[in-house]
Amino acid sequence: MTDMIPFIDLKAQRGRIGARIDAAIAKVLDDGRYILGPEVAELEAGLARFNGEGRALSCANGTDAILIPLMAWGIGPGDAVFVPSFTFASTAEVVVLAGASPVYVDIDPDTYNMSPASLAAAIDAVIAKGELTPRAVIAVDLFGQPADYPALAKLARAHDLKLIADGAQGFGCTLDGQSSLHWADVLTVSFYPAKPLGCYGDGGAVLCKDDALYDLMKSVRVHGEGKERYEYARIGLNSRLDTIQAAVLIEKLRVFGEEIEMRQRVADRYAAGFGNQVNWPRVPDNAQSTWAQYTIEVADRDGFRAHLAAKGVPSAIYYPIPLHLHEPYAPYPVAPGGLPVTEAAAHRVVSLPMHPDMSDAHIDQVIEAVLSYPAAHS
Numbered sequence: 528m529t530d531m532i533p534f535i536d537l538k539a540q541r542g543r544i545g546a547r548i549d550a551a552i553a554k555v556l557d558d559g560r561y562i563l564g565p566e567v568a569e570l571e572a573g574l575a576r577f578n579g580e581g582r583a584l585s586c587a588n589g590t591d592a593i594l595i596p597l598m599a600w601g602i603g604p605g606d607a608v609f610v611p612s613f614t615f616a617s618t619a620e621v622v623v624l625a626g627a628s629p630v631y632v633d634i635d636p637d638t639y640n641m642s643p644a645s646l647a648a649a650i651d652a653v654i655a656k657g658e659l660t661p662r663a664v665i666a667v668d669l670f671g672q673p674a675d676y677p678a679l680a681k682l683a684r685a686h687d688l689k690l691i692a693d694g695a696q697g698f699g700c701t702l703d704g705q706s707s708l709h710w711a712d713v714l715t716v717s718f719y720p721a722k723p724l725g726c727y728g729d730g731g732a733v734l735c736k737d738d739a740l741y742d743l744m745k746s747v748r749v750h751g752e753g754k755e756r757y758e759y760a761r762i763g764l765n766s767r768l769d770t771i772q773a774a775v776l777i778e779k780l781r782v783f784g785e786e787i788e789m790r791q792r793v794a795d796r797y798a799a800g801f802g803n804q805v806n807w808p809r810v811p812d813n814a815q816s817t818w819a820q821y822t823i824e825v826a827d828r829d830g831f832r833a834h835l836a837a838k839g840v841p842s843a844i845y846y847p848i849p850l851h852l853h854e855p856y857a858p859y860p861v862a863p864g865g866l867p868v869t870e871a872a873a874h875r876v877v878s879l880p881m882h883p884d885m886s887d888a889h890i891d892q893v894i895e896a897v898l899s900y901p902a903a904h905s
């Protein structure tokens with residue numbers, strides 16, 4: 528059996544910055560302020576600085592990061608929140624947790640991100656039916672590529688909807704040099720270890736530009752706390768980020784910009800190697816992806832993956848079944864015309880190894896494995 532190259536390689540990153548991270552963790556252990564210690568505020572300031580605008584509030588994970596603004600806005604029963612179905616569960620799960628109804632929107636076939644045309648049709652259909660009140664849109668920066676925010680924000684504004692950028696995979700991506708928060712009301716982040724900016728456990732953050740919203744979300748983060756400790760102004764969550772995770776992230780954030788460039792180098796080498804023989808991901812010239820995943824499409828996916836595995840190349844499928852086809856997510860409305868692009872993509876997508884420390888030899892091994900499978904070219 529051929530040895531597999533890594534799909535992502537967190538050990539290689541430890542080789543570069545592990546000693547600094549270990550020292551930062553040791554400092555927290557000695558210090559003893561394990562919850563909301565000084566590193567948490569330091570990280571939040573660093574995240575906002577990195578993002579270029581807004582304020583950052585850390586929280587327990589990237590799922591809560593989306594739930595917190597929904598709760599702060601009072602979105603709940605009778606409300607519609609427009610989401611893609613081609614995404615991780617959290618994007619729609621939080622809508623149901625808040626008591627509202629997800630409405631599934633189709634994606635663009637080139638970027639896998641929310642289609643503005645499908646969103647427009649879905650909003651009109653919800654209004655025409657009159658059973659739900661449109662309240663918000665959650666666009667996902669899938670695989671690290673920014674959604675079409677200028678078009679999505681225009682629609683959201685026209686219908687007085689809040690716009691959430693689910694940047695769990697895309698923190699650090701830009702469109703016209705701007706972060707997704709330039710257009711969205713909030714930008715949410717996941718620090719799950721495999722994410723481009725991952726910690727050593729669970730973690731998340733939500734960024735926004737509005738001080739009143741920030742204060743509300745801060746209250747929701749810790750049990751709906753009011754002005755005093757043990758005085759509650761609303762129902763909230765226990766969604767604090769551990770100080771140890773903040774200390775890890777402070778060190779990782781120092782090299783994050785460079786790591787996005789390192790991922791871009793891998794993507795460029797892949798694209799040059801694949802040429803016009805493979806349907807590789809197109810990122811527009813005015814956008815920067817964080818390359819959370821490098822996803823291509825093939826017709827005979829099972830055969831292709833077996834071929835890659837035999838050549839020591841692991842692969843993964845994000846996502847094999849769109850959310851609206853899972854039993855718990857099936858009862859909610861879909862955009863008029865259904866989700867044909869979503870359903871086609873779910874059958875064809877396959878993600879290849881991608882991480883900042885990938886050697887040229889491993890990149891070339893992947894390219895050779897892909898190109899030597901004839902059906903990869905279809």
Ligand SMILES: Cc1ncc(COP(=O)(O)O)c(C=O)c1O
Pocket residue numbers: 588589590591614615617618667693695696716717718719729730731
């Ligand atoms: C698009 C998307 N949204 C939300 C999340 C949730 O993040 P977390 O796992 O930190 O709760 C993820 C993480 O997998 C994700 O990929």
